[in-house]
Amino acid sequence: MSQIVSTSPQAPSDVVVQAPDSDAAEVAAAVERTRAAGASWARRPATERAAALSACAEALAGAADEVAGLVVREVGKPVAEARGEVARGVAIMRYFAQAALLPEGDVFPASDSVSLLHTRRRPHGVAGLITPWNFPVAIPLWKAAPALAFGNGVVLKPAEQSPAVALRLAELFGDALPLTVVTGGGAAGAALVESADVVSFTGSTAVGRRVRETAAARGIPVQCEMGGQNPSVVLADADLDAAARTIAGAAMGYAGQKCTATSRVIVVGDADDFAQRLAAAVEALSVGDPADPGTVAGPVIDEGARDAVVDAARRAAGRGAKVLTGGAALDRDGFFVAPTVVTAVPDGDTLLTDEIFGPICAVVPAASPEAAIEAANGVRQGLVAALFTRDLTAALTLAPRFETGMVKVNAPTAGVDFHAPFGGDKDSSYGPREQGPAARDFYTTTVTITLTPA
Numbered sequence: 001m002s003q004i005v006s007t008s009p010q011a012p013s014d015v016v017v018q019a020p021d022s023d024a025a026e027v028a029a030a031v032e033r034t035r036a037a038g039a040s041w042a043r044r045p046a047t048e049r050a051a052a053l054s055a056c057a058e059a060l061a062g063a064a065d066e067v068a069g070l071v072v073r074e075v076g077k078p079v080a081e082a083r084g085e086v087a088r089g090v091a092i093m094r095y096f097a098q099a100a101l102l103p104e105g106d107v108f109p110a111s112d113s114v115s116l117l118h119t120r121r122r123p124h125g126v127a128g129l130i131t132p133w134n135f136p137v138a139i140p141l142w143k144a145a146p147a148l149a150f151g152n153g154v155v156l157k158p159a160e161q162s163p164a165v166a167l168r169l170a171e172l173f174g175d176a177l178p179l180t181v182v183t184g185g186g187a188a189g190a191a192l193v194e195s196a197d198v199v200s201f202t203g204s205t206a207v208g209r210r211v212r213e214t215a216a217a218r219g220i221p222v223q224c225e226m227g228g229q230n231p232s233v234v235l236a237d238a239d240l241d242a243a244a245r246t247i248a249g250a251a252m253g254y255a256g257q258k259c260t261a262t263s264r265v266i267v268v269g270d271a272d273d274f275a276q277r278l279a280a281a282v283e284a285l286s287v288g289d290p291a292d293p294g295t296v297a298g299p300v301i302d303e304g305a306r307d308a309v310v311d312a313a314r315r316a317a318g319r320g321a322k323v324l325t326g327g328a329a330l331d332r333d334g335f336f337v338a339p340t341v342v343t344a345v346p347d348g349d350t351l352l353t354d355e356i357f358g359p360i361c362a363v364v365p366a367a368s369p370e371a372a373i374e375a376a377n378g379v380r381q382g383l384v385a386a387l388f389t390r391d392l393t394a395a396l397t398l399a400p401r402f403e404t405g406m407v408k409v410n411a412p413t414a415g416v417d418f419h420a421p422f423g424g425d426k427d428s429s430y431g432p433r434e435q436g437p438a439a440r441d442f443y444t445t446t447v448t449i450t451l452t453p454a
Contacts, residue, residue: 004160004183009076009299010290010334016074017164019183027191030180031155035126035197037178038153042123050100053149056173057093060086063172067137067165069291074164075133076299076334078290081254089137092418096145099440116451121444123151124221128196130157130189130211132203133301134257136165142418143200144179146439153178157192159203160185161301190214198443200434201225202259205355205381205427212430223431223442225423227355228259228383230413231376233398235369236269238388240277243410247361248281250386250412252339255297256359257305259428260384260406260414264352264362266372271365272343278363279324279341287330287339299335300358306335309358312351313340316362321345326360353379369398377403383424386413405429 002021008014020026041049060067064086071082105119127147131140136158144154156179158166163183170181182188186207193199193214199222201211208224215222232247234240251262267274290298300306306329313327326340339359345351351362366372376385385402387409389395399407405424406416416422421433432442 004163004185006074006161006164008073008334009301010336012334014073016070017167019163019167022182022184022188022191024187024191024194027155027157027182027184027188028195030182031126031128031192031195034153034155034178034180038123038126038151041148041153041178042151046100046104049149049151050097052176053093053097053100053145056176057090057097059172060093060169061090064090067168067172070165070168071136072290074162075136075301076290077134077254078295078298079293080295082290085135085138088418089141092138092141093145095419096149096439099146099437100149102440105446110450112452114453118449118451120447120449121150121440122447123444125152125197126195127152127154127443128157128192128199129154130192130199130201130203131159131166133159133161134254134259136162137169138418139202140166140169142422142435142439143202147198147200147443148177148179150440150444152198152443153180155180155182155192155196157182157184157189194218196220198222200442208430221431221442223423223429223434225259225429225434226427227357227381228261228424228428229263229353229355229379229381230260230384230386230404231264231266231402232262232386232388232413233366233369233372233376234265234267234269234274235372235387235389235391235394237390237394238410239390240274243388244274244277244281246388246410246412247278247386248285249296250414251361252282252285252297252359253414255300255337256339256361257300257357258414259355260416262361262386262413263355264364264376266364266366266375268366268369268372271363275324275341275343275363282339282341283325285339287336297339297359300337301335303335305358306337308356309337309340309360312356312360313342316342316345316349316351319346319349321349321351321362355381369394373398373401377401380427381424382426383428384408384413386411405433
């Protein structure tokens with residue numbers, strides 16, 4: 001059997017795990033096993049499903065340090081963020097354990113005086129989950145926990161770069177849940193989309209398009225969370241130093257490897273002055289060993305990701321842009337690149353249109369708040385935007401005008417609340433929102449029942 005190999009991005013010679021590169025037949029068999037287990041799971045009382053999820057949450061909490069260390073090793077996430085991600089995973093499971101006990105339907109007036117007209121929720125069957133490497137605990141769990149809470153079985157296909165974390169989660173949960181992990185590359189993911197009953201995907205826009213097309217052709221529910229090219233708009237009245245520090249963290253934390261990371265900073269006022277403040281804030285961030293508690297930006301995931309940042313900065317500079325800080329790979333073992341701030345970027349440059357997925361952002365001027373909003377919306381993506389201002393009227397007026405699924409005011413684009421709907425517009429998302437109460441609607445279907453006495 002062919003294998004996939006996971007290595008540590010800060011120490012590429014460190015092989016974290018070798019795992020099977022599952023083929024279509026193996027994925028289909030895993031789905032069928034999970035479908036059989038899931039059928040009995042769906043019939044269990046909601047209180048039992050809630051108890052099982054709660055027990056698994058406690059198992060993860062008990063292994064929090066170990067799992068966080070594995071996240072650091074396998075994907076290079078700074079340890080402070082890794083610990084926070086594991087804690088979020090525990091909170092997600094506890095939340096959906098309780099959500100399983102919420103009312104599942106509604107009662108409607110019947111057309112006669114004796115019937116009971118009501119709705120129930122029915123699980124789809126097997127939820128096929130395809131998840132990325134950058135949040136190897138939180139994203140699988142914010143998909144799996146609601147799917148399981150509402151009666152589905154789960155087959156999880158993690159990214160090729162992070163199988164070890166997914167496999168460890170499955171070990172911690174044991175037989176308490178109908179959850180199966182299949183490892184492998186794109187072919188395994190494609191096979192899962194071909195065989196599951198409902199599909200949730202997080203990853204690139206290109207792959208997301210193929211996932212939604214396949215799922216739509218099969219007539220099954222699908223949600224795809226894809227890329228972002230997220231703007232932060234800074235108005236002239238904002239607390240500029242505070243905004244610079246916040247944006248620096250949002251753009252460069254975890255080496256910019258978040259779909260919610262800030263990619264463009266659109267400044268109304270003195271953009272050159274703000275760019276200098278931002279560059280200083282970025283240079284103050286600690287870059288280095290992700291196991292060091294003080295590190296904010298560790299390595300990017302692989303050589304291609306490192307080269308993408310360097311090439312983007314070099315290409316923009318060749319077209320007249322100015323690299324204020326960063327723009328080069330760091331001379332050390334692993335895939336490290338200096339956090340990068342670029343100004344005077346020409347229109348149409350990829351820094352202003354595409355997701356680089358690394359520690360790089362561009363600062364661009366805008367003549368007015370209206371022009372800033374227009375620039376913010378002038379991309380194919382629409383995941384999240386941030387607005388920095390001390391003017392409440394401006395905040396209330398401008399925030400709804402962003403063509404994004406989420407808007408932050410005086411807060412970083414990066415970071416979400418797990419109990420609130422998550423998702424974007426345009427090329428960033430397809431299908432219903434994730435997380436919170438929205439998750440139940442996606443992982444179940446409504447059945448309308450009329451009960452008339454015999």
